Amino acid sequence: MRVLFLHPDLGIGGAERLVVDAGLALQRRGHQVSYVTAHHDRQHCFPETRDQLPVTVRGAWLPGSVCGRLRALCVYVRMLYAALCVVLAPGPRPDLVFCDQVSACVPLLRWAGLRVLFYCHFPDQLLTARRSTLKRLYRAPLDWLEERSTGAAHRVLVNSAFTGGVFAETFPSLRAGRQPDVLYPSLDLVAFDAPLETTVEQVLGAPPPPHLLLSLNRFERKKNLALALDALAEMERLDAAAVSRCRLVLAGGYDPQNAENIAHLAELEAHAAELGVSERVTFLRSPSDAAKRALLRAATAVVYTPDREHFGIVPLEAMYCGAPVVAAASGGPLETVVSGQTGLLCEPRAQEFAAALLRLVTEPEAARRMGEAGRRRVLQNFSFQAFGDRLEKIVTEVVAESAGKEGDLGTEKKTE
Structure with missing residues (x-):
C-alpha cells in the first residue's frame, strides 16, 4: 500500500518519534511510505527523516505565527495548505493518509476521496491556556473545528487509555460512534x-x-x-x-x-x-x-x-x-x-x-x-514488532473497510 503521513512539523519530540516509527514499521513490511510536512529542519530532526524516509515540505513559506501570536491558527492554515498539495499532487494517490496532531485538514482529504487515519496524541484544545475573554473567543471556532474534523476521519487512534478517556470527555459529540483505538508508541529495539x-x-x-x-x-x-x-x-x-x-x-x-x-x-x-x-x-x-x-x-x-x-x-x-x-x-x-x-x-x-x-x-x-x-x-x-503488527492490521482494516463502503455505494448507484 501507499501510505502518506501528514504532519505539521517534523522535528524532534514524542509525536514526531511516533510517526517516524510508524513509517519505519510499515516500510519494513513492504509498504510505500512518504511524508508531507509544513516544516522539516534537517539539522533538528530524527536522522531517519534524512536518510530513510522520503520527506516533502509544503507550506514552509506560510508564517508560523503573527507577531508571536495566533500560532494555532497558523498551524491549521499550514496543514490545510499541505493537505491541498496532497490532494492536487500528480501521480498515484495514497491508499491511506495518516494524519496526526491537527485534524483540520481531515474533511478536505475525505472530500477528495482519500482514506484517513487520524492519530490523536492529545486534544489540541487542551494544550493552551485561556486566561482572557479574547483568547476564549479566538479558540472557540478552532475548538469547534477540531471536534468536527476529528470525527470525519475513518478511524481515530490514541496513544494511551488515559488519552482515550480525555478524548471522550473533550469531544462529547463523538462518544456514540467514535470510540478511538489505543496504539501505544513503542521502541525500535x-x-x-x-x-x-x-x-x-x-x-x-x-x-x-x-x-x-x-x-x-x-x-x-x-x-x-x-x-x-x-x-x-x-x-x-x-x-x-x-x-x-x-x-x-x-x-x-x-x-x-x-x-x-x-x-x-x-x-x-x-x-x-x-x-x-x-x-x-x-x-x-x-x-x-x-x-x-x-x-x-x-x-x-x-x-x-x-x-x-x-x-x-x-x-x-x-x-x-x-x-x-x-x-x-x-x-x-x-x-x-x-x-x-x-x-x-x-x-x-x-x-x-x-x-x-x-x-x-x-x-x-x-x-x-x-x-x-x-x-x-x-x-x-511495547516491542516494535508488536507495534508494527497492530498498526498494519489497523491500516489494512481502514483501507478494506473504506473500499467496501465505496463498493456498496457503487452497487446502490447502479441499482438506482
Whole structure:
C-alpha cells in the first residue's frame, strides 16, 4: 500500500518519534511510505527523516505565527495548505493518509476521496491556556473545528487509555460512534541494542558519577523539569552523603529558534543556582541518539517529571535500558510503569520524588531488580514488532473497510 503521513512539523519530540516509527514499521513490511510536512529542519530532526524516509515540505513559506501570536491558527492554515498539495499532487494517490496532531485538514482529504487515519496524541484544545475573554473567543471556532474534523476521519487512534478517556470527555459529540483505538508508541529495539558509539564521559565531558540521575524531556515548561531540581535539593537536605555521589543530568530537545526553549533553559539554570545545586547538575541540549543511549544505560534512575503526560516514551526507553523510572502517578506512566516493580510512581512533589530517588540510590539491589523487570515488561508489551503488527492490521482494516463502503455505494448507484 501507499501510505502518506501528514504532519505539521517534523522535528524532534514524542509525536514526531511516533510517526517516524510508524513509517519505519510499515516500510519494513513492504509498504510505500512518504511524508508531507509544513516544516522539516534537517539539522533538528530524527536522522531517519534524512536518510530513510522520503520527506516533502509544503507550506514552509506560510508564517508560523503573527507577531508571536495566533500560532494555532497558523498551524491549521499550514496543514490545510499541505493537505491541498496532497490532494492536487500528480501521480498515484495514497491508499491511506495518516494524519496526526491537527485534524483540520481531515474533511478536505475525505472530500477528495482519500482514506484517513487520524492519530490523536492529545486534544489540541487542551494544550493552551485561556486566561482572557479574547483568547476564549479566538479558540472557540478552532475548538469547534477540531471536534468536527476529528470525527470525519475513518478511524481515530490514541496513544494511551488515559488519552482515550480525555478524548471522550473533550469531544462529547463523538462518544456514540467514535470510540478511538489505543496504539501505544513503542521502541525500535534494534537501535537501542546497537553497540554504544560514545561513552558517558565523552557526553558529559567529565568522569561519570557513581549515581547518574537522568531526565530526558524537551525544555518546555509543561514538562515540569523544575521538579527534578527541587527533588535534588530535597535529597541533599535528607541525605547529603548520598547526594554527594550523584549527578542530575537534564537532557532534552532544544531548538535555538524556539523562544520557549531558550527562556525555560535560562529559568532552570537560575533555579538550580537559587537552590544551590548547580554544581551537581548538567544541562545537555539536544543530545544525539547515541549520547541518549549511553546516558540511559548508565543511569541509576530516570526522573520523569511531567504530570498527566499523554503517554511518554521516555519511561519505555529507560526500562528497556535497565534503568528504573521515578515518575508522576498520572497519565501514561500509570500504563507503562509498574510501581514497585519497574520503578516508583508518586505525586509530583519534591519530597516524594526525593524519597523515591534516595531509595534507588541507597538500595542498588532493588534498583537492579526494577531495571531487569522493566526491560522484560517492554519486551512483552511495547516491542516494535508488536507495534508494527497492530498498526498494519489497523491500516489494512481502514483501507478494506473504506473500499467496501465505496463498493456498496457503487452497487446502490447502479441499482438506482
